[in-house]
Each structure stands twice: as C-alpha cells, then as structure tokens.
Amino acid sequence: MWSIQFKGFMRRLWAFIVCVLLLGSARAQERITLVGEDDWYPYAAARHGKAHGLGVDIITAAYQSVGVEVNFRTMPYARCMAQVKAGQELGCFDSAPDSQLNADYLFHQTPLFDATIGIYAMASSKERNLAPQHLKGQRVGFTNGYTYGDAVELDHSIARDVARTDLLNLRKLLLGRTAYSLVYTRVVDHLQATHPQELGGKIKQVGVVMNTRLFVSFSKLRPESARYAKLLDQGLKNLHTDHSYAQILQRWNTAPP
Structure with missing residues (x-):
C-alpha cells in the first residue's frame, strides 16, 4: 500500500x-x-x-x-x-x-538615455551659445532620417542640407557647403577621435539644439x-x-x- x-x-x-x-x-x-x-x-x-x-x-x-x-x-x-x-x-x-x-x-x-545635439561650425568661428533660433535663414547640415525637435523641424526658413551619415554631414561643413552642422556631441567626440587628421582642430561646438531623451520607436x-x-x-x-x-x-x- x-x-x-x-x-x-x-x-x-x-x-x-x-x-x-x-x-x-x-x-x-x-x-x-x-x-x-x-x-x-x-x-x-x-x-x-x-x-x-x-x-x-x-x-x-x-x-x-x-x-x-x-x-x-x-x-x-x-x-x-x-x-x-x-x-x-x-x-x-x-x-x-x-x-x-x-x-x-x-x-x-x-x-x-539622455544626449545632446550640438551646433557645430568651423574652428575659426567666433560664435558661441547658439540656439535653434540662430539657425533661421542659414544653410544647415542634417543627417538623413534624424529629428531635431520641433524648434528646428518646424522652422522652414532653415535651408536643410541632408547627408547620409554624421561624418558626411561634418565633411560638408569642412567644405564650406553649410554654415553649421547639427550632430550629437558624443558622436562628434567619437568621430574626432577616429578621424583626427580630417576633423581634429577643424570644427568646434558653438551651441546646442537641445538636450533630449532617446527611446525605441515601436510600430503602431x-x-x-x-x-x-x-x-x-x-x-x-x-x-x-x-x-x-x-x-x-x-x-x-x-x-x-
């Protein structure tokens, strides 16, 4: 049993x-x-x-x-x-x-995480503390598909010069095709470290577009x-x-x- x-x-x-x-x-x-x-x-x-x-x-x-x-x-x-x-x-x-x-x-x-989108100009620029309103009427470098906040996205006076990558965006700045490039600051730090001869000492941050929060975009x-x-x-x-x-x-x- x-x-x-x-x-x-x-x-x-x-x-x-x-x-x-x-x-x-x-x-x-x-x-x-x-x-x-x-x-x-x-x-x-x-x-x-x-x-x-x-x-x-x-x-x-x-x-x-x-x-x-x-x-x-x-x-x-x-x-x-x-x-x-x-x-x-x-x-x-x-x-x-x-x-x-x-x-x-x-x-x-x-x-x-949080990140900062910087406004970049040639190293010879005397400008500083720029904000989105200072981009009005300027030819500005953007990266394809990126968004830069409503203050920039809704300002149709900005002449957008769109590049496929952030590096190409900055190269247009170096060639004088744009007055400014909008790129995340830590990305620029990385690009300057990995392309020192091309970028080192030739560009500088002269302002901030915004400090922003980053997310995953899910499909509706x-x-x-x-x-x-x-x-x-x-x-x-x-x-x-x-x-x-x-x-x-x-x-x-x-x-x-």
Whole structure:
C-alpha cells in the first residue's frame, strides 16, 4: 500500500517538475527582434557584424530582467524607421520623439538615455551659445532620417542640407557647403577621435539644439508593440532599482572610441 502511494506521489512530483521546467523554458525562449542604427557610435552601430553601443547594452539588460531575449539587426536609421512605420519591423532605436514621431510611432515611457545635439561650425568661428533660433535663414547640415525637435523641424526658413551619415554631414561643413552642422556631441567626440587628421582642430561646438531623451520607436501596426513597450519600461525600472543602469552608463563613459 505504501509503495503504491509513494509511486503515485513520485509521478505527481515529476509531473510538477516537468511543468515548472517547461514554463521556465518557454519564458527563457521568448525572443524579439529590434533594429538599431548601423552608424551612430557610441549609441548604436554595427561592429564586427553585430549591434554594439550604449543603447544596445541598455535594451539587452532591460529585457533580460523581464525574461525577454533580444535579437538585434542593424541598418541605416532612415530605413529602420521606415520599416517600423510600415509594420515590417517591431522597433527601431534610438529615437528622439517629437510631434511627428509621436503621430507615427509608439513609445515607452522611460528613456533609454539622455544626449545632446550640438551646433557645430568651423574652428575659426567666433560664435558661441547658439540656439535653434540662430539657425533661421542659414544653410544647415542634417543627417538623413534624424529629428531635431520641433524648434528646428518646424522652422522652414532653415535651408536643410541632408547627408547620409554624421561624418558626411561634418565633411560638408569642412567644405564650406553649410554654415553649421547639427550632430550629437558624443558622436562628434567619437568621430574626432577616429578621424583626427580630417576633423581634429577643424570644427568646434558653438551651441546646442537641445538636450533630449532617446527611446525605441515601436510600430503602431504591430499588435505586440504595446506589450513590449511596457516590458521595456518594467525592465528599465529594474535596472534603475538594482543600480545596474548606472554601471552600464559608467562603462560607456569610459569606453574607448
């Protein structure tokens, strides 16, 4: 009698263990694919065939804390955003929301990180403390697909000279094709470090467009977007709570170019 009861207990125990393992495996195997920009170091770039950067590390850690594994793809930012808008991809990063993007994309609530868009001129310039209003009527370098806040985007007096990459944007400045270039400050730091002969000592920051927060742009055409936006918010909250967010920032603040 005891043997029969014991065998029954063991069968139920094994059934319970199998269920727990299956549920754990299912959660661990939940995967999504997000697309990062391929040329925006140190935030997101393709390095050795893989996505690499501050944004990549923050997104990976945040989703990992809520049981989601992220597969990353990289492509030019403008194409990335177009595919997300069309519902071909779930999400693209890193984006600075404005009135137009808010109409076309779904965003989570907690930013990935903060960054500054600088106004750059030739090193010989005597100007300083420039702001968006000083760009009126000027020929200004932009990077394809990027947004620069409503103060710039809605000012149609600015003559936009659009380049495919930030480096090409700055090269137009050096050639005298534009009066100013609008580029994120840490991106310029990286480009000056990796192109010292071309950029070193030849350009300087003369103002700020804005200090902005960066996010993942989720597709409004994908039914799962709202869920993964909420999970990303929960994951970012987890990172701030256990202080791993600060550790990631510190690692990238001391990262080599």
